[in-house]
Amino acid sequence: MDFGDQAQKINEAHLARAIAGARMAEPSAPSAAECRECGEPIPQRRREAMPGVQLCLDCQRESEGGFWP
Ligand SMILES: [Zn+2]
Numbered sequence: 001m002d003f004g005d006q007a008q009k010i011n012e013a014h015l016a017r018a019i020a021g022a023r024m025a026e027p028s029a030p031s032a033a034e035c036r037e038c039g040e041p042i043p044q045r046r047r048e049a050m051p052g053v054q055l056c057l058d059c060q061r062e063s064e065g066g067f068w069p
Pocket of ligand 1 (some may be wrong): 035036037038039040055056057058059060
């Protein structure tokens with residue numbers, strides 16, 4: 001087993017996650033008026049609370065596995 005190689009892979013995973021996090025903190029897309037998944041309108045309050053939001057609460061909950069209580 002090559003531990004150096006494994007450490008390299010772990011580092012790359014960390015970097016990818018850090019980049020993904022930075023992208024989420026700075027959304028480039030405007031909030032969607034309707035859910036990308038089911039087409040339900042996304043409430044204005046939710047769009048203001050989550051800039052760049054693309055999913056309604058139900059679909060977001062499904063995609064994140066219970067992030068929202
Ligand atoms: Zn939806």
